[in-house]
Amino acid sequence: MSEASPISFFITGTDTDVGKTVVSTALLKTLNSQGLKTAAYKPVSAGCLDTEQGLRNADALAMLEHCSVNLSYEEVNPIAFADPVAPHxxxxxxGQPIEFAAITRGYERLVAKQPDVIVxxxxxxxxxxxxxxxxxxSFPMLFDMPVILVVGMRLGCLNHALLTCEAIQQDGLKLAGWVANEIDPGMAYLEDNLAALTHLLPAPLLGHIPFLANTGDASGFLNQRLLVDIE
Incomplete structure (x- = not known):
């Protein structure tokens, strides 16, 4: 499979802190278990720790740990900032502009390593x-990447999920699937919201992750049968 171009999935969320990394690492672990060569890419990050090795982002480090292709940190996360704010x-x-060309070059370097899947x-x-x-x-649009949407299950998620879906489709990309991630353990009418999203979103529900206090391994909550078909 690695002789062909890799399959790439772009993981987005209804907002920040809704569990994109939980889903990304779970997806990597699931794909690894299927014998696939995986690479991870977090092109831009903020809120990084200043270490002896340079700026390090916790999300990017988690993804690096779970990809099977041997990569450096900089290959996974080429653009990093210390301030925990919007990257721009x-x-x-x-005084360090984010160069779109640097994002695409980083991705093309991963493609050249011939993984089966890039998350x-x-x-x-x-x-x-x-x-x-x-x-x-614009980056997933350039490479026509299928998108997986992480929906943070809390009050307001219906509007956020549907508007995000509309934007993805208007940009000409396929919503390959969505994952429900419980981030509010006390959310009222959780099952009703799940039912509404399942009906309204034009893509399969790839998994329902319960509230995880330590945001640990969520791979067991993804539907592996559906994951085979989302490419």
Whole structure:
């Protein structure tokens, strides 16, 4: 399978802190268990720790740990900022513009390593600004990547999920599936909201992750049978 171009999935969310990394690492672990060669890509990150090795993002480190292709941190996360804010704001503060060409070059380096699957995790939600009039969503559009939407299950998620889905489709991309991730353990009418989203979103529910206090391994909550068909 690795002789052909890899399959790439772009993981986005209804908002920031809705569990994109939980889903990305679970997807990587599931694909690894199927014998596939996996690579991970977190093109832009913010809220990084300043270490002896350089800036390190916890989400990118988790993805690096779970991909099977041998990669350096910089190959997984080429653009990193210390401030825990929107990346374009962090970039402006340190005078380091986010170059779209650098994002695409980093992705092409991963493609050259011939993995079977590349799991790409966005930052924030779908329409994340990079610079004036430039958005991260242009990156999956450039490579026609199928999108997996992580829905943070809390009050307001119906509107957020449907608007995000509309934006993905208007950008010409396929919503390959969605994952429900419980981030509010006390959410009222959880099952009703799940039923509404299952009916309204034009893509299969790939998994329902219960509230995990330590955001641990969620691979057991993904539907492996559906994952085989989402490409």
């Amino acid at each position: 704001l962090a970039a402006h503060r340190v 790409v995790e966005g930052a924030g939600g779908w329409r994340l600004p990079l610079e004036q009039d430039a958005y991260l969503s």
